[in-house]
Amino acid sequence: MPDAIPAVRPERLGKDILAELPAYDLIELFFFAYRDFVSDPDRILGEYGFGRAHHRVLHFVNRQPGLTIAELLDILRITKQSLNRVLKELIEKDFIESRTGTADRRQRLLYATPQGSELALKLAKLQTRRIMRALSDMEPEGKEVISRYLLRLIDPDDRDHVERLVFGPEKT
Amino acid sequence: MPDAIPAVRPERLGKDILAELPAYDLIELFFFAYRDFVSDPDRILGEYGFGRAHHRVLHFVNRQPGLTIAELLDILRITKQSLNRVLKELIEKDFIESRTGTADRRQRLLYATPQGSELALKLAKLQTRRIMRALSDMEPEGKEVISRYLLRLIDPDDRDHVERLVFGPEKT
């Protein structure tokens, strides 16, 4: 089988040249795509008196029931004061519940309430629609290529952390 | 040649099911990837007393010499008041030059100064490094897959506009 012969990877040859020419196309496409991607939930969030910061918090809490404050801070990379402002509102409006930790009673374990879970799902589906629409008409391996690429855009130090977070702990 | 037989596209079969399950993986990877992607230039921008808003303005002006205010507003999707705040600073610090239009003297045509062009290039190269690093070790058609996907994430109404903007007017 010809597959046994390793293919020559062209990126080794052109790397230096390519590194000098800015990848304007991808830079700009990434900007426009993200702009539209995050704008979808805005209208709905507005109805609840929430903003994008609330969305991010609700999303990750819903995805990881029992998330602690420290873990959430690590994901969002904001200060605890910034987090607390939006988190407080989400708790007051009964979208997130904060329980005292059992093993470590200093910790606060965060859970989405039924109402919070519902909103999180609604917003996720909205974004999923755009994601899947863009994926349709692509090769079957398209999704795998995209997610591998996005993962490799992340800082190498964080990559493992994000991978566990997104795909689950897998083999522990 | 077997290629003449059109392949059955699996997305037609699974579409309804997939549409119901949120694509949490891509949603989250997109969030983390963009977070790191825009953070690269931050340190350099800080040295000049600029922020991300300045970066976006400088980038597009540098890419499209002679860009008008209206076109820039259309790209950035912000109000003219917001734009003017950062644009004024970029002009005062001599990174962007504003010339009165020739055909239409009401317009302001924006140009990056040599200093502005240099900064824009520096920032673009920084982001290009990340983009290309993530692209290395990928299939040769990887870049094409990515850019096609990002383009399809954009609102359909804007897609042609963005395409012209990113890849040039092509056949006019």
Added chain:
DNA sequence: GAGATATGTCAACAAGGCTGACATAAAATG
């Protein structure tokens, strides 16, 4: 019991969005 850790909170500030109102110059139009 002492120190470290997880969280909460107050106060002030900055960046970068927004709205509304109004001004000016130049083009377009009847």
Added chain:
DNA sequence: CATTTTATGTCAGCCTTGTTGACATATCTC
């Protein structure tokens, strides 16, 4: 040519979401 429309600028104030610094409390660890 008078009127209206368009492109831009500007003032004033507000909101969201980020920041720093300081300090408080409860709980865990040693």
